[in-house]
Structures are given as structure tokens and as C-alpha cells.
Amino acid sequence: MHPRFHACFATAALVAGLGLVGCATPPPANDPDAVAEYKQTNDPLEPGNRVVYSINDGLDRAILRPVAVGYNYVLAPGVRSHIHNLLDNLGNPVVLMNDVLQGKPKRAGDTLMRLVLNTTIGVGGFFDVATGWGWPAHDADLGMTFAVWGAPDGPFLMLPIFGPSNPRDGIGMAGDMMAAPTGYLPKGLENNVFSYSKTALGVIDARAGVIDDLDKINAQALDPYATIRSLWRQHRQSQIDEAKKPETLTSPAAWGGSK
Numbered sequence: 001m002h003p004r005f006h007a008c009f010a011t012a013a014l015v016a017g018l019g020l021v022g023c024a025t026p027p028p029a030n031d032p033d034a035v036a037e038y039k040q041t042n043d044p045l046e047p048g049n050r051v052v053y054s055i056n057d058g059l060d061r062a063i064l065r066p067v068a069v070g071y072n073y074v075l076a077p078g079v080r081s082h083i084h085n086l087l088d089n090l091g092n093p094v095v096l097m098n099d100v101l102q103g104k105p106k107r108a109g110d111t112l113m114r115l116v117l118n119t120t121i122g123v124g125g126f127f128d129v130a131t132g133w134g135w136p137a138h139d140a141d142l143g144m145t146f147a148v149w150g151a152p153d154g155p156f157l158m159l160p161i162f163g164p165s166n167p168r169d170g171i172g173m174a175g176d177m178m179a180a181p182t183g184y185l186p187k188g189l190e191n192n193v194f195s196y197s198k199t200a201l202g203v204i205d206a207r208a209g210v211i212d213d214l215d216k217i218n219a220q221a222l223d224p225y226a227t228i229r230s231l232w233r234q235h236r237q238s239q240i241d242e243a244k245k246p247e248t249l250t251s252p253a254a255w256g257g258s259k
Helices: 003-022 030-043 046-074 077-090 093-101 107-122 142-148 167-179 189-208 211-220 222-243
Strands: 156-157 163-165
Touching: 003 107, 003 163, 030 163, 046 156, 046 189, 046 222, 077 107, 077 156, 093 107, 093 142, 093 167, 093 211, 142 167, 156 167, 163 167, 163 222
Parallel strands: none
Antiparallel strands: 156 163
């Protein structure tokens, strides 16, 4: 699937999510505790978000989870690790772009080294030699870049297919898809097969990595929607906090310096 189509689909999902959701009724002003909780939750679209979550959960139970379980069963852990490394390497150009946009030369240099080393010595990315040599992976996407620039996240939003997000990150996701280098490959059957395969593997790899975690949430959480919302926000905030830290231009670990 062409990355530009991905971007259009992500944008459509964002618009659809905004269109599908209904608004929660704010608590009365004379109940300060309820008002504080409402503001902290920052989910004014909760009724509709829960509808979207239910649809996503149904699709996951019927299709995605069984495929992910089969993927883990058929492929040995080492093979899955190599596939994950390959997908990570294919995403490094977008990470590099966002490192630059965030004004992080050290991070950009790390990403460039990862891309060069893993593409060449790592046989196209199947082997993550860069991490062992002192250039570990890090997160960087356009939603994080917008956050570094000072853009607010906006209310919580459960997107169709894509899951937890917010307006800032939804727009960022579409932008990252547009920037993916696979979108600029010459058109043809081989490139279409490559793009579809990359997308399918990326989705399955991501889902296969959280099977146990999501199963535990669905089995134990009194309110899986609220639990997923909270966990996603914590994880996302930790990524943004890391991106906002001032970087020090130290030598990489491979040269005896500290990261």
C-alpha cells in the first residue's frame, strides 16, 4: 500500500474519529472534584471514543489477534527479531527527519549511523549491529516533533483501526506516512508488493509484541478502555519528555563515551 494512501487513510481515520465521537457531558461546576477529574482525563469525546474502541476491539479479536498468535507460533523468536530489526531500519529515515526537525544533531547522528551500519553490515537491517556498537534505537515521530515545538496534544481520541491518539499525534502520523521514503519508489508491481508486505508485517509485528499485555488488560481490568487510555498516555508522555531533554554532544558508547 502506497505511503501516500496510508497518509490519506490516517487522515480519514482522524476525521472519521472526530465525526463518530459524541461529547461527554461536563460535570456541574458545583462539584469541583468531578470537574478536576474531568479536566485531568481530558476525554470530552469519551462516549464516541468508546464506540470506536468497541469496533476496534471486535476487529482485533476476530482478525488481528489470531493472526498475531499464529505469527508467534509459526516463526521462531530469532526470525521474528530479524523481521522487527528490518522494519525498524526501514523506519529510520523518518526518525532521522524528525531528529533534525527537533533540532537534535546528536540523535540525528545516532540514527544516521544506525541506518548506515544496519543497512550495510546488518544486511539490509535484518541484524541490528548498531545497538551493540553503541548506537541504540530511540523514538522520534512528527507528533513528538510537534510537541517539542510546543503544540498541545488536544483531547484523547480513539481512532478507527489506528487506536489511541489525539489530534496532534493523528496529524503527525499522517505526515510521517507521507514522508516515508517507500512512497517515492518507482511505481510497479514489485514496489506495490514490497509496500503491502511492509505494512502487513509492521501491523502483525506490533500486535504480536503486545499479545500478553493486552490479554492481561482484557482479562483483569475493570474498564479496559480507561486502562488503555491511561497506559497509552503515560507511554506517550515518556517519549515526549525524552525528546524534550537537552542533548549533550558526547561520544557514542562504542567510543567509550556515555550516551
